[in-house]
Amino acid sequence: MGRYVxxxxxxxxxxxxxxxxxxxxxxxxxxxxxAGLCGDKQCDAATSAQLKKEFGLDxxxxxxxxxxxxxxxxxxxxxxxxxxxxxxxMATAFPVTIxxxxxxxxxxxxxxxxxxxxxxxxxxxPVDTSVLLLTLVVISVPTFVTGLLLQLLLGVEWGWIKPSxxxxxxxxxxxxxxxxxxxxSLAYVTRLTRTSIAENRRSDYVRTAVAxxxxxxxxxxxxLLRNSLIPVVTFIGTxxxxxxxxxxxxxxxxxxxxxxxxxYQGILRQNTQTVVGFVTVLVLVFLVANLLVxxxxxxxxxxxxxx
Amino acid sequence: MxxxxxxxxxxxxxxxxxAMDLAVSEATTLEKGPxxxxxxxxxxxxxxxxxxxxxxxxxxxxxxxxxVFLVVISLWPSLITSGxxxxxxxxxxxxxxxxxxxxxxxxxxxxxxxRTVYGARTSVTVGVCATLGVAILGSILGGxxxxxxxxxxxxLSRTTDIFFAxxxxxxxxxxxxxxxxxxxxxxIGFMVLLGWPQISRIARGSVITAxxxxxxxxxxxxxxxxxxLLLRHIAPNxxxxxxxxxxxxxxxxxxxxxxxxxxxxxLKPPTVSWGIDIxxxxxxxxxxxxxxxxxxxxxxxxxxxxxxxxxAVRDALDPKLR
Numbered sequence: 354m355g356r357y358v359x360x361x362x363x364x365x366x367x368x369x370x371x372x373x374x375x376x377x378x379x380x381x382x383x384x385x386x387x388a389g390l391c392g393d394k395q396c397d398a399a400t401s402a403q404l405k406k407e408f409g410l411d412x413x414x415x416x417x418x419x420x421x422x423x424x425x426x427x428x429x430x431x432x433x434x435x436x437x438x439x440x441x442x443m444a445t446a447f448p449v450t451i452x453x454x455x456x457x458x459x460x461x462x463x464x465x466x467x468x469x470x471x472x473x474x475x476x477x478x479p480v481d482t483s484v485l486l487l488t489l490v491v492i493s494v495p496t497f498v499t500g501l502l503l504q505l506l507l508g509v510e511w512g513w514i515k516p517s518x519x520x521x522x523x524x525x526x527x528x529x530x531x532x533x534x535x536x537x538s539l540a541y542v543t544r545l546t547r548t549s550i551a552e553n554r555r556s557d558y559v560r561t562a563v564a565x566x567x568x569x570x571x572x573x574x575x576x577l578l579r580n581s582l583i584p585v586v587t588f589i590g591t592x593x594x595x596x597x598x599x600x601x602x603x604x605x606x607x608x609x610x611x612x613x614x615x616x617y618q619g620i621l622r623q624n625t626q627t628v629v630g631f632v633t634v635l636v637l638v639f640l641v642a643n644l645l646v647x648x649x650x651x652x653x654x655x656x657x658x659x660x
Numbered sequence: 661m662x663x664x665x666x667x668x669x670x671x672x673x674x675x676x677x678x679a680m681d682l683a684v685s686e687a688t689t690l691e692k693g694p695x696x697x698x699x700x701x702x703x704x705x706x707x708x709x710x711x712x713x714x715x716x717x718x719x720x721x722x723x724x725x726x727x728v729f730l731v732v733i734s735l736w737p738s739l740i741t742s743g744x745x746x747x748x749x750x751x752x753x754x755x756x757x758x759x760x761x762x763x764x765x766x767x768x769x770x771x772x773x774x775r776t777v778y779g780a781r782t783s784v785t786v787g788v789c790a791t792l793g794v795a796i797l798g799s800i801l802g803g804x805x806x807x808x809x810x811x812x813x814x815x816l817s818r819t820t821d822i823f824f825a826x827x828x829x830x831x832x833x834x835x836x837x838x839x840x841x842x843x844x845x846x847x848i849g850f851m852v853l854l855g856w857p858q859i860s861r862i863a864r865g866s867v868i869t870a871x872x873x874x875x876x877x878x879x880x881x882x883x884x885x886x887x888x889l890l891l892r893h894i895a896p897n898x899x900x901x902x903x904x905x906x907x908x909x910x911x912x913x914x915x916x917x918x919x920x921x922x923x924x925x926x927l928k929p930p931t932v933s934w935g936i937d938i939x940x941x942x943x944x945x946x947x948x949x950x951x952x953x954x955x956x957x958x959x960x961x962x963x964x965x966x967x968x969x970x971x972a973v974r975d976a977l978d979p980k981l982r
Binding site for chain 2: 367368369371372375376379380489490492493494495496497498501502504505509594595597598599601602605616617620621628632635636639640
């Protein structure tokens with residue numbers, strides 16, 4: 354197990370370097386980072402040269418990347434061009450997005466897996482067909498449309514929730530945004546669980562468990578569900594990174610000041626340090642989540658052993 | 661997918677024109693159906709088997725009909741509307757449904773019905789071009805890596821890992837925020853750039869499965885060249901999962917285009933796009949929800965049709981779930 358973890362950690366390094374470099378290059382082609390600094394006017398040549406020197410922007414890109422990464426590993430994510438530390442922005446933004454992601458993941462686990470188990474056990478029945486159709490509809494309607502419609506209905510027409518979330522962004526306020534964020538993945542989790550349950554239901558170990566007279570509930574939870582959850586866990590694990598990165602749309606609709614909001618602002622204002630910093634952290638979250646998922650395999654499926 | 665033509669041509673005609681084939685083949689099945697011919701003399705291929713399955717699947721028929729309709733109105737929008745999507749009358753801004761203008765007017769006083777009809781062309785173009793690009797690039801890279809293995813395979817696997825680690829919407833925001841062109845090509849280019857790893861992973865996996873088959877070994881023993889092995893023996897047997905994923909991806913690309921346009925970095929006016937219209941309408945959602953509901957509904961139905969089609973094709977091609 355220990356050796357496996359070390360090998361996986363080593364494998365993460367090239368992926369981490371590659372994706373941060375990719376983002377770094379993308380941000381660098383995105384335009385002149387100095388342009389936003391002099392207000393609406395163009396910076397004059399001398400000022401812009403001085404600013405470029407100050408921020409190290411006169412050096413080649415690979416050198417900028419190395420310097421930046423050197424700083425990142427000492428915990429210095431640089432300064433946003435407005436003078437605020439990027440780490441300060443992160444300290445306010447990440448807790449909000451993490452809460453939002455937790456709400457979304459809870460929805461995926463509770464509703465998604467429950468629906469998946471029910472439909473998987475009742476394959477072909479009306480309940481199965483209607484849930485399946487519903488998941489297709491949810492997958493097809495883009496998140497921003499779902500979000501806008503829910504905001505209109507629940508927030509404006511019926512007044513059940515406040516249409517926009519306050520800066521505190523408590524768990525209570527994040528329930529509906531979390532549901533919106535989770536919606537598409539929720540549908541995938543349902544379908545994945547359903548397929549997996551339906552497949553494993555016909556397996557030998559389930560027949561054995563039923564034959565030896567175990568109560569139905571125990572067969573489903575201990576034997577069927579545990580084995581069927583492996584692909585679902587993989588999906589949810591990889592989804593954590595996607596949810597945090599995809600929160601841009603949800604956060605924009607409900608005016609949540611989280612990671613997506615900061616990134617959106619950073620991109621609009623061509624704020625290189627903010628964008629690269631946040632994306633670096635998101636990439637790390639994604640990689641660590643994937644590692645944890647692989648380790649969870651062994652817990653769920655004792656047949657898998659890491660040498 | 662045009663890049664891999666199945667020898668028997670069994671599923672040719674799945675896309676446009678499928679309705680005609682459907683009607684014809686339905687008639688022939690009905691003719692020989694009742695006399696119970698029993699097992700046929702020739703074993704059916706996976707494709708003809710899947711095609712038989714699909715013809716009887718109402719989900720497939722409905723989604724294929726919707727897609728045919730969408731393709732027709734994107735080619736000839738004037739068939740069902742005589743208006744001009746860019747001709748607007750500010751004095752009618754936000755007005756509701758009227759005779760001759762069933763969907764009402766948007767915030768600029770443009771006819772929502774006409775704009776919704778013309779928006780289909782943009783969405784279908786983006787979806788089809790992005791999917792073709794992704795499928796061709798992804799299956800070539802993934803197929804070659806899976807076939808040759810070794811170093812090129814490790815490089816490809818690590819590269820796909822890198823692309824997977826970047827959230828798509830985020831990449832779109834960063835890359836497309838500098839684009840000033842109002843055509844669809846930068847958006848399509850971005851989707852191909854970030855979408856190919858998904859297909860290449862699938863193609864790689866199914867090529868690896870296919871290349872260990874006995875008939876491939878036999879062909880190799882008979883002295884077949886690598887390109888012949890790949891094109892004649894492996895590709896036809898490895899292409900099914902790629903087709904399924906590509907069909908479903910087509911729907912998600914249409915949805916992604918709308919999302920990027922909503923965020924203000926996708927397509928830009930004067931291009932007529934459902935995403936742009938929804939984004940513009942979201943500001944007036946309290947007073948004039950009709951402006952949002954029509955393009956959003958059209959978008960949802962389009963994406964739904966492609967995803968259901970992909971779903972039906974997968975069910976037909978995956979014998980495990982029968």
